Amino acid sequence: MTDQDQRRVTLTRDSMGRYTVRNDRGGSVTTSSGTDELSPVELLLAGIAGCTAVDVDTVTSRRAEPESFEIEVTADKVKDEHGNHLKDIEVTFRVRFPDDEGGEAARTILPSLVRRSHEEFCTVSRTIMLGAEVTSRLE
Template sequence: MTASDSTGRDERRVTLTRDSEGHYTVRNDRGGSVTTSSGTDELSPVELLLAGIAGCTAVDVDTVTTRRAEPESFEIEVSADKVKDEQGNHLKDIEITFRVRFPDDEGGDKARAILPSLVRRSHEEFCTVSRTVMLGADVTATIE
């Protein structure tokens, strides 16, 4: 659950618990969960970041285009180069590729017409995940 207070703060939170060595479950306050690990078939933490970008921009674009036409196909691929350099481990050159097809009718034409604008606005304004990556955010760690 998110909590807005009088300062306008809208906190988001997840909690990770260790299931076994190298295997973890991440839960939100609403009861949703996802497992993660490294070196297995599960999504790695880096892939979860890319999935967050894909999911965030998908919601922005799908919500509006679907009001005009149900897509025949809707796929977003997010890729990046993982590098280790003088700044440590990080991702470079994150690319988001939309593969969206709409029916060949009036509704599909309307959805296709607004698609470029929605993709641009998601990238430049709406998608909290990619905007945070692009703008940067302070990250702190504490031990309790």
């Protein structure tokens, strides 16, 4: 049995090569290619970073407020017999907590949370790792 909770975004064209993506709650982000804005590929990497950040930050911050919290996601964009795609996606955490009891508690659980986010919690990276069928339709 699966537990389903449908998610949806809608993209509209602003101008040639520039688009705004909106969710049902009113949030939005602009994307384009060849400008300073995030490209669609970078938004995918941002999705991985944001998803795993929520997993890790939510729990560690109950123990201590981080002094710094940064996640870098890198990937190689390739074009081969499978078409354009990313490979060798790497997620690097740079998290620092204060040198006190709460900070020590947060540091102690950090490796486990990073692992569990990767193996179980982060919907974005889990979807990439497991693979999901993407279909297109024209209305």
